[in-house]
Amino acid sequence: PWTALLLAGYQLCLYLMYVLTSRFLLASDATLFNLSMLTSDVYSALFAWRVRRQRLSRTYAAAFAATLSGVAIYSAQPAPVVE
Numbered sequence: 001p002w003t004a005l006l007l008a009g010y011q012l013c014l015y016l017m018y019v020l021t022s023r024f025l026l027a028s029d030a031t032l033f034n035l036s037m038l039t040s041d042v043y044s045a046l047f048a049w050r051v052r053r054q055r056l057s058r059t060y061a062a063a064f065a066a067t068l069s070g071v072a073i074y075s076a077q078p079a080p081v082v083e
Helices: 002-027 030-050 058-076
Strands: none
Touching: 002 030, 030 058
């Protein structure tokens, strides 16, 4: 019985994620969505560092900095105008 409930909960979460993602992208930009997804990774890394006492690798910091700089460069350009 627990396995069926866990599977149903997982499927409900996936359904809600896809529905809410499409609604979010209608109202906002994909860059903001990617940045919010990246923020969840930062929270998990901070959790691993503070709670589980794991050491973060320098590669993660470099990848995070590269992603943020890419988002900043992308956002600095004006949006393309379709004529």
